[in-house]
Amino acid sequence: MTVHVTTPRFKLNVHEALGDPRLQRAMSHAGNLVPRRASAAERLPEFEALRDSARDIKNHTLAHLDLYLEAYEKRVTEAGGHVHWARDAEEARQIFLKLCAERGAKRVTKGKSMISEEIGLNEALEAQGIEAIETDLGEYIIQLRHEAPSHIIAPAIHVTRDDVEADFRKFHTHLPADRDLTKPETLLAEAREILRQKFLSADIGVTGANFLIAETGTSIIVTNEGNGDLTQILPKVHVVVASLEKIVPTLDDAAQLLRVLARSATGQDMSVYTTLSTGPRRPQDPDGPQEYHVILLDNGRSSMLGTEFADMLRCIRCGACMNHCPVYQAVGGHAYGWVYPGPMGAVLTPSLIGVKEGGQLPNASTFCGRCESVCPMRIPLPKMMRHWREREFERHLEPAAVRYGLGIWAFFARRPALYRFAANLGMRAMALVGRKKGRFAWAPLASGWTQARDLPAPQGATFQAQWRARSGALR
Amino acid sequence: MDKSPLRVGLFVTCLVDLMRPSVGFAAVKLLEDAGCKVFVPEQTCCGQPAYNSGDRANAKALARQTMAAFKDCDWVVAPSGSCAGMLAKHYPELFADEPDAAREANVFAAKCRELVSFLTDTLGVTSVASSYEGVATYHDSCSGLRELGIHDQPRKLLGTVKGLSLVELTDADVCCGFGGTFAAKYGELSGAIVTKKCANIVSTEADTLLAGDLGCLMNMAGRLAREGRKVKVRHVAEVLAGMTDDPPIGQGQ
Numbered sequence: 001m002t003v004h005v006t007t008p009r010f011k012l013n014v015h016e017a018l019g020d021p022r023l024q025r026a027m028s029h030a031g032n033l034v035p036r037r038a039s040a041a042e043r044l045p046e047f048e049a050l051r052d053s054a055r056d057i058k059n060h061t062l063a064h065l066d067l068y069l070e071a072y073e074k075r076v077t078e079a080g081g082h083v084h085w086a087r088d089a090e091e092a093r094q095i096f097l098k099l100c101a102e103r104g105a106k107r108v109t110k111g112k113s114m115i116s117e118e119i120g121l122n123e124a125l126e127a128q129g130i131e132a133i134e135t136d137l138g139e140y141i142i143q144l145r146h147e148a149p150s151h152i153i154a155p156a157i158h159v160t161r162d163d164v165e166a167d168f169r170k171f172h173t174h175l176p177a178d179r180d181l182t183k184p185e186t187l188l189a190e191a192r193e194i195l196r197q198k199f200l201s202a203d204i205g206v207t208g209a210n211f212l213i214a215e216t217g218t219s220i221i222v223t224n225e226g227n228g229d230l231t232q233i234l235p236k237v238h239v240v241v242a243s244l245e246k247i248v249p250t251l252d253d254a255a256q257l258l259r260v261l262a263r264s265a266t267g268q269d270m271s272v273y274t275t276l277s278t279g280p281r282r283p284q285d286p287d288g289p290q291e292y293h294v295i296l297l298d299n300g301r302s303s304m305l306g307t308e309f310a311d312m313l314r315c316i317r318c319g320a321c322m323n324h325c326p327v328y329q330a331v332g333g334h335a336y337g338w339v340y341p342g343p344m345g346a347v348l349t350p351s352l353i354g355v356k357e358g359g360q361l362p363n364a365s366t367f368c369g370r371c372e373s374v375c376p377m378r379i380p381l382p383k384m385m386r387h388w389r390e391r392e393f394e395r396h397l398e399p400a401a402v403r404y405g406l407g408i409w410a411f412f413a414r415r416p417a418l419y420r421f422a423a424n425l426g427m428r429a430m431a432l433v434g435r436k437k438g439r440f441a442w443a444p445l446a447s448g449w450t451q452a453r454d455l456p457a458p459q460g461a462t463f464q465a466q467w468r469a470r471s472g473a474l475r
Numbered sequence: 476m477d478k479s480p481l482r483v484g485l486f487v488t489c490l491v492d493l494m495r496p497s498v499g500f501a502a503v504k505l506l507e508d509a510g511c512k513v514f515v516p517e518q519t520c521c522g523q524p525a526y527n528s529g530d531r532a533n534a535k536a537l538a539r540q541t542m543a544a545f546k547d548c549d550w551v552v553a554p555s556g557s558c559a560g561m562l563a564k565h566y567p568e569l570f571a572d573e574p575d576a577a578r579e580a581n582v583f584a585a586k587c588r589e590l591v592s593f594l595t596d597t598l599g600v601t602s603v604a605s606s607y608e609g610v611a612t613y614h615d616s617c618s619g620l621r622e623l624g625i626h627d628q629p630r631k632l633l634g635t636v637k638g639l640s641l642v643e644l645t646d647a648d649v650c651c652g653f654g655g656t657f658a659a660k661y662g663e664l665s666g667a668i669v670t671k672k673c674a675n676i677v678s679t680e681a682d683t684l685l686a687g688d689l690g691c692l693m694n695m696a697g698r699l700a701r702e703g704r705k706v707k708v709r710h711v712a713e714v715l716a717g718m719t720d721d722p723p724i725g726q727g728q
Contacts, residue, residue: 015663326650330667330671331664363661364664366617366654369618386526388529392529393529393531402660406525406533410536414519414537416517420517436728439700439727441701448658449662450662451666452665452669453666453669455697456495456697459495462496463487463492463515464517466500
């Protein structure tokens with residue numbers, strides 16, 4: 001069982017997304033976080049220095065990842081918890097299902113976790129007859145709709161308020177039909193009421209982790225709804241599913257990263273809840289789970305270490321790159337076709353599912369660089385997308401027309417005298433045809449361009465030809 | 476003090492060379508007015524299309540060809556943030572795996588500049604003597620803005636053009652959807668992005684759209700024309716040089 005991948009049909013996904021008026025209406029608000037992030041960064045004079053520091057912390061950690069992971073495991077065990085190492089998604093699912101089977105678990109509540117999406121946990125649980133309940137409001141909404149998250153921190157960003165109202169009326173049939181669901185607050189209150197009953201009857205609570213602390217064996221989650229706390233405190237068993245690059249050496253390091261995380265993500269100084277968990281409930285604790293497990297997922301990440309894609313492992317999943325991305329804003333997250341959308345997804349997807357399947361994504365970028373300019377971890381996203389294009393080119397994976405077109409162009413560009421002659425001839429001919437209107441509504445081999453816009457016509461003889469004619473000879 | 480004029484090599488860029496030579500002549504005028512001696516060595520393309528398509532071999536060949544062509548110039552100036560960014564920022568990266576070539580690329584990169592920022596930041600130009608009747612808005616092309624820090628420079632010089640008033644464009648820093656080969660490879664997606672950009676342009680009610688990169692300008696002009704908008708689209712150099720006799724981009728004689 002794997003997460004359904006539609007990345008290879010990215011262009012078709014784009015076509016459908018652009019033709020979907022409901023999605024377009026929802027995505028028209030996708031840029032709302034841009035000014036919030038900007039003002040949060042502005043309010044903190046040391047923000048740029050913090051970004052440097054955040055980058056350095058993660059670089060140091062990744063350089064010594066083995067040591068910190070071992071230290072982390074030791075501390076978790078000392079605190080009475082268990083660490084389970086999962087090489088891939090299948091191993092992670094099996095570990096989780098075994099934990100469920102051994103405890104006879106029938107109901108699992110979930111805090112928001114992209115790793116659980118990456119391993120397809122809900123589907124795996126469903127196949128075993130175990131009920132999985134998403135407790136983050138956005139995740140709850142898309143679970144009702146049988147959809148995947150379209151954003152890593154705002155999973156239901158593609159859904160409008162009207163859609164949510166319709167879904168709640170469709171699924172919450174035990175509630176009065178004439179209830180008022182026109183305000184976001186009433187929608188939230190209804191979801192909260194329904195989820196509260198589920199929290200109390202869950203056998204296992206699953207959360208992700210924003211950070212894992214090697215020094216203390218602590219996992220940290222940040223949420224704005226408090227659902228994560230109820231998920232991990234109320235059931236008897238708390239299972240953290242996290243990928244291994246979430247590790248940082250100390251609590252102090254995590255505190256620095258937290259200072260850039262929420263500001264970059266939502267423009268908040270801090271998320272509403274920052275929850276630290278270390279092992280199961282101790283005798284003197286008023287509450288907490290009896291068991292504490294961590295499933296540490298690799299799934300291809302360790303093979304990124306030491307490559308040109310290693311910088312991607314610094315990512316703290318704030319979503320700033322997608323919030324600022326013109327491509328993401330145009331089509332939303334589902335078009336990307338796998339778990340991670342936007343610029344971070346365009347780099348990570350080929351790393352995790354292969355460039356053959358994921359290669360469309362690093363190509364579908366204008367290299368505008370806005371993602372890199374806001375990334376709190378200073379990840380050179382466009383540069384890594386270019387590296388993927390290089391890998392594709394080496395393996396002849398790009399469309400034949402692109403390769404031939406590039407080859408013909410390079411043949412001329414590498415022969416300046418021939419280029420100058422042919423270009424001048426070509427431009428003069430084109431100018432003659434296009435002179436009256438000054439543009440073409442259609443041109444051979446340019447249908448990609450002309451489907452949405454005209455092609456301006458050249459003025460006539462090339463600059464170099466005119467310059468030569470004017471100054472006699474070039475020196 | 477050495478009074479001999481600066482030897483400036485104009486890297487005219489393939490788009491200007493092919494599509495809109497008048498931008499090249501405007502650049503020559505601006506440079507000569509600022510006291511430079513302008514050279515135009517035989518040139519083709521900086522190699523960016525190959526570089527961004529993953530074809531490092533052709534990108535390197537074109538980079539070597541370009542560096543050789545301009546080796547005698549004190550400065551290499553391009554009327555494009557994108558091409559100047561390729562020369563100044565990406566050539567060193569391109570040769571990072573070849574120490575000797577990387578050294579050469581670093582030396583070359585250090586003398587490469589985008590036209591408008593070269594005028595203001597290197598030559599200290601603070602005003603131009605041209606005039607243009609109209610209300611213009613300015614789009615910040617991505618590479619110029621984020622790789623080279625070009626934002627205030629064109630606005631400052633445009634502020635000295637007689638008759639011109641400048642209105643700010645909402646989301647001026649957001650990509651127009653051009654992206655080189657992206658516009659052809661992902662035409663529909665690119666079209667959606669430029670459509671949004673054009674809505675912002677139209678809402679300024681400016682009669683003229685200016686920017687520093689011909690690729691972006693052709694993209695926006697092409698979309699504005701398709702929508703039947705009357706906005707005149709020009710390269711910023713044309714207005715700064717006072718050379719606006721040719722029809723705007725995408726308009727007939």
